[in-house]
Amino acid sequence: MNSNRAVRLGALGLAVSTSLLGLAACGSDDAGGGSGAIKVGVLAPMSGSVSADGEDMVRASKLVVEKVNADGGIDGRKIELVVADDACEAQQGTQAAQKLVTDKVVAVVGGFCSSAALPASEVFHRNGDLPFVASVSSNPKLTDAKYPGITRYIGRDDQEAPVTADYVADLLASKKVAIMNDNTEYSRAVAKSLKENIEKKGTVEIVYDDAIQPGQNDYRAALGRVARDGADTLVYTGFYPEFGILAKQWAQLKPGYRLVGGASSIDATVLTAAPDAVTLPDLSIISYPTASLIQNPQADEFRTEYKAKYDADPGQFGIFQHDAMQGLVAALKADPKKLDAKDLIKRLRDVSFEGITGDISFDDQGDRNAFPFLAVRSVDGKFAPAYSYSPDSGWAATN
Amino acid sequence: MDTFIQVVLTGFTIGSFYALVALGYTMVYGIVRLINFAHGDLVMVGAFFGWALLQLDWIEGMPMLPRLIVAGAGAVVGTSLLALVLLRTLYTRLIGRSTLGFMLVTLSVAFALEEIVKLIFGAQQKYYPPNDLSSETIDIGGVAVNGMDLVVIGLAGTLMVGMIWFAHRTITGTAMRALAVDHDAARLMGINVSFLIAAAFVIGASLAAITGILSGTYYGRVSFDMGFALGLKAFTAAVIGGIGNIGGAVLGGLTIGLLEAFVQGYLAGAWSDAVIFGALILVLYIRPSGILGERVAERA
Numbered sequence: 050m051n052s053n054r055a056v057r058l059g060a061l062g063l064a065v066s067t068s069l070l071g072l073a074a075c076g077s078d079d080a081g082g083g084s085g086a087i088k089v090g091v092l093a094p095m096s097g098s099v100s101a102d103g104e105d106m107v108r109a110s111k112l113v114v115e116k117v118n119a120d121g122g123i124d125g126r127k128i129e130l131v132v133a134d135d136a137c138e139a140q141q142g143t144q145a146a147q148k149l150v151t152d153k154v155v156a157v158v159g160g161f162c163s164s165a166a167l168p169a170s171e172v173f174h175r176n177g178d179l180p181f182v183a184s185v186s187s188n189p190k191l192t193d194a195k196y197p198g199i200t201r202y203i204g205r206d207d208q209e210a211p212v213t214a215d216y217v218a219d220l221l222a223s224k225k226v227a228i229m230n231d232n233t234e235y236s237r238a239v240a241k242s243l244k245e246n247i248e249k250k251g252t253v254e255i256v257y258d259d260a261i262q263p264g265q266n267d268y269r270a271a272l273g274r275v276a277r278d279g280a281d282t283l284v285y286t287g288f289y290p291e292f293g294i295l296a297k298q299w300a301q302l303k304p305g306y307r308l309v310g311g312a313s314s315i316d317a318t319v320l321t322a323a324p325d326a327v328t329l330p331d332l333s334i335i336s337y338p339t340a341s342l343i344q345n346p347q348a349d350e351f352r353t354e355y356k357a358k359y360d361a362d363p364g365q366f367g368i369f370q371h372d373a374m375q376g377l378v379a380a381l382k383a384d385p386k387k388l389d390a391k392d393l394i395k396r397l398r399d400v401s402f403e404g405i406t407g408d409i410s411f412d413d414q415g416d417r418n419a420f421p422f423l424a425v426r427s428v429d430g431k432f433a434p435a436y437s438y439s440p441d442s443g444w445a446a447t448n
Numbered sequence: 449m450d451t452f453i454q455v456v457l458t459g460f461t462i463g464s465f466y467a468l469v470a471l472g473y474t475m476v477y478g479i480v481r482l483i484n485f486a487h488g489d490l491v492m493v494g495a496f497f498g499w500a501l502l503q504l505d506w507i508e509g510m511p512m513l514p515r516l517i518v519a520g521a522g523a524v525v526g527t528s529l530l531a532l533v534l535l536r537t538l539y540t541r542l543i544g545r546s547t548l549g550f551m552l553v554t555l556s557v558a559f560a561l562e563e564i565v566k567l568i569f570g571a572q573q574k575y576y577p578p579n580d581l582s583s584e585t586i587d588i589g590g591v592a593v594n595g596m597d598l599v600v601i602g603l604a605g606t607l608m609v610g611m612i613w614f615a616h617r618t619i620t621g622t623a624m625r626a627l628a629v630d631h632d633a634a635r636l637m638g639i640n641v642s643f644l645i646a647a648a649f650v651i652g653a654s655l656a657a658i659t660g661i662l663s664g665t666y667y668g669r670v671s672f673d674m675g676f677a678l679g680l681k682a683f684t685a686a687v688i689g690g691i692g693n694i695g696g697a698v699l700g701g702l703t704i705g706l707l708e709a710f711v712q713g714y715l716a717g718a719w720s721d722a723v724i725f726g727a728l729i730l731v732l733y734i735r736p737s738g739i740l741g742e743r744v745a746e747r748a
Binding site: 098229232259260261262264265266267268269270271273274276277290293294297301302303318321322324325 | 451454455458459461462571572573575578583585592594663667668669671673674677678708709710712713714716717718720721
């Protein structure tokens with residue numbers, strides 16, 4: 050508690066002093082038309098429980114920026130990164146956003162936790178729609194607000210359910226499906242939407258729709274009930290700690306139905322928790338295309354460069370920050386003389402290129418036109434994609 | 449797969465865990481008439497002692513069974529020592545003086561233990577090394593029986609019978625029951641009260657540590673926040689069975705385990721906590737002192 054308060058006071062002090070500095074600097078230089086470095090904000094959780102992901106985002110940003118600067122920058126001007134810590138929470142997110150506004154950045158790239166990115170997006174909106182290139186925050190509300198300044202590089206939470214419904218009904222050709230959630234708000238919402246999407250197919254019957262209580266440890270009774278209800282596939286929409294236990298007990302019971310984990314069920318700890326279960330052909334987990342899973346030349350290059358520079362493997366979500374930063378660079382380069390918000394946000398929406406995370410272009414709300422998903426299982430002790438999804442062709446086996 | 453028998457088996461396994469923890473609540477309550485809310489977190493501490501010991505180099509080369517026994521013994525000793533230190537430094541001053549103070553202090557200790565373990569080991573779940581007993585499952589008449597099911601139910605059963613024997617057939621056990629009836633009279637009879645209180649805490653802590661090790665070995669994972677919910681349900685089990693009553697703790701634990709399994713297997717898993725605490729209210733409404741009643745020793 051005490052340290053928390055100290056951090057907050059410190060952050061407040063920092064915010065006050067930077068805003069004073071900002072006032073002092075007012076009028077002396079202008080973000081858009083000047084000739085010095087172009088300031089770009091990075092909004093990321095640098096403290097708190099997901100600070101490792103924040104660090105990963107900064108590293109991924111630096112990889113892009115250093116290359117651009119080495120190649121002569123944007124029309125001769127270098128890019129300078131300004132990192133602001135949102136600590137994955139609303140209050141800090143607002144303060145971090147204010148700091149970036151006073152620092153006169155031309156655009157902000159980042160946002161990991163939606164709890165911080167949503168209030169930050171309000172701050173940017175109020176300050177003349179400062180361009181916010183959202184990289185990892187997946188809450189639908191972020192773009193549903195329809196602010197012109199926002200473009201988002203990761204998929205939306207509400208895409209998981211229809212994609213999973215396609216997977217279960219079309220690819221696995223299931224006839225009787227059981228849906229299990231873990232009683233959290235998020236998991237229940239995915240389960241509900243999954244049910245609606247599966248029912249829309251008309252070919253699949255839902256035979257079980259229930260929850261487990263995380264922390265109970267023993268889910269064999271529930272797994273047995275799914276078998277008794279005659280399901281051929283069980284889809285779990287909850288988080289990975291319980292999925293590990295569930296998969297282990299499912300493998301022991303051998304109940305004769307498939308087990309599909311939702312996009313929150315994937316984590317390296319599942320490999321430790323259920324080493325035998327994850328290799329079974331009847332098990333698969335739906336996943337975002339994360340850094341260790343995605344297979345294309347750009348991803349290979351990113352992993353190699355990252356490893357060479359930081360002597361570590363990239364985190365799972367830095368690739369979205371990488372693509373988002375590249376999108377911003379493309380928009381800056383398109384017309385380097387006009388960097389004010391009004392012009393820049395239009396160009397950010399018009400960006401179109403092939404990133405690490407697939408074909409990148411945006412709809413009129415700022416969401417990706419086509420967002421890929423994967424279905425993975427364990428091969429040689431690591432997760433590897435078995436199927437991939439694209440909005441054009443649906444699910445297909447990866448080669 | 450015969451789901452009914454499967455559900456009963458699962459219920460007995462879960463129930464054995466609750467019963468072992470409930471015994472700890474009941475032992476301490478029987479003697480000092482106070483609830484030790486830090487008891488559930490001793491399960492977590494025991495599980496982490498065991499996990500840490502299993503990571504040591506010199507123990508890693510051993511075959512699994514002796515390795516688990518060494519880790520288990522270490523966890524029992526470590527957890528008992530912790531319980532003794534807590535008793536001597538914090539609890540003794542409050543026993544007999546402030547019921548509210550004791551409850552609040554044990555509650556604070558529960559949260560402190562969680563935070564300390566989180567600081568030392570991190571918030572991520574920890575995984576016990578896989579072992580043959582928990583990864584092998586045999587099919588008996590359509591029921592998938594895990595080796596650990598038998599170990600958990602067998603060990604818990606043995607410990608419970610041992611506890612009942614201890615309370616009724618040993619001098620220390622008899623002295624404990626005497627203490628439960630009347631502290632002052634027992635003291636006048638020359639019974640060493642503070643020794644017996646310490647013994648009750650140590651026995652409870654040992655049972656908690658064994659529960660933690662068994663849980664880690666069976667389910668594979670342990671986490672800093674595993675103790676509180678487990679403790680609360682075990683406390684409920686002790687109250688349903690009749691607190692202060694050894695047989696009641698066992699009965700209450702099995703009742704809750706079976707309830708949990710049946711709600712998952714036949715009703716709605718989303719409601720399992722609601723059903724368990726609903727059952728507590730129902731039992732207390734019909735029998736305010738639990739199924740077997742709050743046992744006073746002379747009726748034992």
